[in-house]
Amino acid sequence: MKKTNLSDYDPSAVPDGSPYTIAVVAAEWNPEVTNAMLEGAVETLKEHGVKTENVIVRHVPGTFELSTAADLLYHFTPRLNAVICIGCVIQGETRHFEFICQAVSQGITNVSLKHGRPVIFSVLTCDTMQQALDRAGGKHGNKGVEGAITALKMCKFYRECV
Ligand code: DLZ
Numbered sequence: 001m002k003k004t005n006l007s008d009y010d011p012s013a014v015p016d017g018s019p020y021t022i023a024v025v026a027a028e029w030n031p032e033v034t035n036a037m038l039e040g041a042v043e044t045l046k047e048h049g050v051k052t053e054n055v056i057v058r059h060v061p062g063t064f065e066l067s068t069a070a071d072l073l074y075h076f077t078p079r080l081n082a083v084i085c086i087g088c089v090i091q092g093e094t095r096h097f098e099f100i101c102q103a104v105s106q107g108i109t110n111v112s113l114k115h116g117r118p119v120i121f122s123v124l125t126c127d128t129m130q131q132a133l134d135r136a137g138g139k140h141g142n143k144g145v146e147g148a149i150t151a152l153k154m155c156k157f158y159r160e161c162v
Contacts, residue, residue, distance in 0.1 A: 006149050007141025014149055015156040017050035020081040022151055023073045024055065027063045027087040030129070036136040037086045037122060037144030044148035056080075063087030063123055064100050067107025074115040081158070082151040083111075086144055087123040088132050101125045118154035122147030 022045055026038040038057070045055050056077065060069045066085040073083050085108055091097045104123055112119040122143050126132040134140045 005141050006146035007143075009149055011048075014048050015152045017045055017048040017152050017155070019159075020050055020152070020155045021054040021056065021077070021079050022050055022082045022084065022148075022155070023058060023070075023077065023080060024084045024086065024148075025058045025060055025066055025069045025073070027061070027066060028059055029062045030088040030090060030132065033088040033124065033129075033132045033136040034086050037088075037124075037142060037147070040137060040142035040144035041084055041086065041122065041148040044145045045152070048148075048152055050152075062100070063089050063104050066104055066123070067111050067119075070108065070111045070119045071114070074111070074117060080117070081155045082118040082120065084120040084122055084144075084147040084151050086147065088136070089123065089125050090129055090132060091127045097125075118151060118158065120147045120151045120154070 024041050026034045042055055060066060066087055070083040070085055074080060089097055089100050108119045108121050124132045124135055135143050
């Protein structure tokens with residue numbers, strides 16, 4: 001099967017973002033990674049027509065807090081069309097990694113289903129910092145950019161459903 005890396009994408013296949021309001025939430029842990037992903041996501045949204053005033057940027061302490069943030073954003077932000085969650089969890093000496101990864105992946109799914117709206121999982125779960133840097137603007141692209149493209153595609157999908 002062909003492997004797809006959305007960082008090498010066909011811009012003409014990305015929906016126009018001008019009708020949408022999109023929030024991007026980034027974790028403060030591993031900021032050299034999450035800030036690069038955040039920058040990639042915001043630039044990509046704007047390149048595809050999302051108005052500057054309709055891109056909402058927020059920060060949370062760690063990846064574990066991303067699903068709560070997405071839930072709160074949907075509760076309190078009118079006209080919000082998608083939330084992109086950006087985080088980076090690096091395997092350490094303890095089992096913390098497993099608990100955070102499990103909680104955030106399940107939490108994001110739950111929030112998305114609860115609100116019936118897209119919540120995008122732009123969370124790196126890596127063994128090493130180098131693996132993370134490779135995916136935050138390095139040799140494996142930028143998963144923040146990919147999160148932005150996924151958000152735009154899901155916004156369009158939602159519009160086609162309602
Ligand atoms: C505690 C912790 C650890 C050990 N590692 C990471 C990590 O690699 N990436 C990350 O985003 N956050 C980490 N955290 C913080 C948790 O996500 C969370 O902020 C705290 O457990 C407080 O709820």
